[in-house]
Amino acid sequence: MVGVLALVVGSGAAGAAETTFTFGGYVKVDAMLTDYSDGEVAAGNGVRDFHIPGAIPVGGTAEDADVDFHARESRFNLKTETALDSGKKITSYFEMDFLLSPGGDERVSSSYNPRLRHAYFQYGNWTFGQTWMTFMIIALPDDLDFVGAADGSIFGRQAQIRYTKGPWQFAIENPETTVTPFGGGGRIVADDNSVPDLVGRYNFKGDWGTFSIAGILRELAYDDTSSGGSIDDSTNGWGVSVGGTFKTGAKDDIRAMLSTGGGLGRYIGLNFTNGAVINSRGELEAIDSTGGFIAYRHFWNDNWRSTVDYSFLQVDNDVPLTGLGANKTAESYSVNLLYSPTSAITIGAEYMHATRELESGVDGDMDRFQFSAKYAFSFATKSN
Template sequence: MSKPTYIRYAALLSTLSLSTLTTASVLDDTKVNFSGYLKADALISQYSDGTLGAGNLGRDFYIPSLTPVGGAEENTQFDAHIRQSRFRFTTNTALDSGEKLTGVLEFDFQTTVDGNERVSNSYTPRVRHAFIQYNNWLIGQTWSTFQDTSALPETLDFVGVTDGTIFVRQTMVRYSANGFAIALENPESTITPFGGGGRIVGDDNSMPDLAASYTMKQDWGYFKVAGLMRELSYVNKQSGADIDTSTNSYGINVSGKIMLGQDDIRFMLNSGKGLGRYSALNAVNGAVLDSNNELQTIDSTGISLAYRHQWNEQWRSNVTYSALDVDNDVSLTGASATQKTSSMRVNLLYSPSKELTFGGEYTSATRELENGQQGDMDRLQFSAMYSF
């Protein structure tokens, strides 16, 4: 080896050694934890008034707005997937000041468009959570402050009590202390065109959404109340349109859990003007355009109730009910708008160890339009999950 080449290799090795030492020094103060679960689902679905095509998200988990209405009954559909499987990286760093810095990055494979069932069933990972916590501050993407994940029951379905649940993940800045939390969160407006028949996603907001909550914890369980204030906005100056409109939206969400020995009851009640995408996986939009191209909010109310019974250390069951009721102005939204949805489910879960769970679940769901048309869904779901 020539001298210049030797010098270059020596310099490279020296750099790598220095980098390794620096990394090791950083990791000495940082602990990394890897967690998540692997979950396989098999679903057998029957619809009374239509069907869902291949690749439709409603075949992977329950989405209230996708229950078919007004079609012809078809054969039973069988689907199997691993989309709910997820992995999570959590870091905790001890700072020189004695404070702690936490980081979270979590992925799963739900709702991504890539992958098919023809050959490989390959699915693209998607980011669920990505945030840092420092003292009382959280910055990044996670569950909305307006939401309460602790009120969600243990179901094989991805959400469970979807019709009556606030369910949103987004980027925010949040401050929490003594049970109180307040946050500025990423805005987005979903709008129904005048007369109905579609959805406009208007990314025209000039202000972040404001959410705040208070949680009271007691020996019997907990109670949480949350409020939301936001702007719904839509601007369209293209193709001769002259639309520049906005309106205010607000809502309240009350939830909690009541312990009954080893059993518990979980509940949620939410109501507001223009909740839209925050409620029931955006089963209805936040506002509708009137004949003057002005936004009018759509009122909605959601409720969910779940009872969890522990048969013994290995067996347990959950019985749930959830519903969404929408107050549409039919002269603006049209008669094909969703008026209400509801679902109930019951399951039986078996865990031979805390890491492993097998289960079966039955779901019955209904969707009704303003014109009186109604569609039903019946589904059996079987799952196996390994948590780590």
């Protein structure tokens, strides 16, 4: 990305006038006490770091609560903004953190590999690179949990080409299909798509807050013939999402999202359900799902604030195809108290209760108490 920008910015035709470099990010430490009602979660599993609806243990035996400390959500980002003599500008953004990455342990160094979050540049109305999914409406709760209200959230980042014109956004994005075998079983990550995901979104904005409507059309595809299988099929998936942030006072707000579709799969609930299931004829059938959340944030004064939220996801499985081991529902609620002595520092505590249920009726709960402290930083410099 940096090399491409250097070529564009440095070309005589472009006529670069000045580039502003902004370095930012935050340092965050999380301390968590988590109790699982129906099983144990191994060290290194992502659900030990933040709420992943599909990873809550079910049908097992309860053990003692787990204590985890980590600073893996800490992140660093770099933004460049180059003004051109033509009056246009080129903006780039790169960000990384350390969540869900291998390379570390809790025995000696607690070191972890960095992972890519964002890497994109914008020129005019165009965005090229990896960033938030266009189908994702930016209205997440003010929670200490990394995602917050993950069950009913459209959430993710991926490579894309996006065009923005006023309130309209259109994008083609990297496709991927997750499949449930006939009768149930482990998730199949197909990687057999031949058509990108197509996304459109319209954004409203006013003194009252923000509101967005998004739609997606996607191909669900799976081909195992090269490995000796007999399945080579595809079907269509679709989804609609609405949501936004609505002001209820000088600082208070309500944040909400509601999404539904056939074949949403990986887009909702951190891939709580798959996009499609294989039927008895070796064909793909899209799996329907509906989810959402609502969160209310209240400022007690200039330094203290709280958020309470509820999130859910309901999957409409065809049980004879998916089997009784398929995820059926996920729910969570949380409440927190946050203190910011300055705009750069946030210290707080949060309680979350989350549940996961299978089609068989087997379920499991998670109760988590979390303490976090975060320091955000940002500074800029210019170069001619």
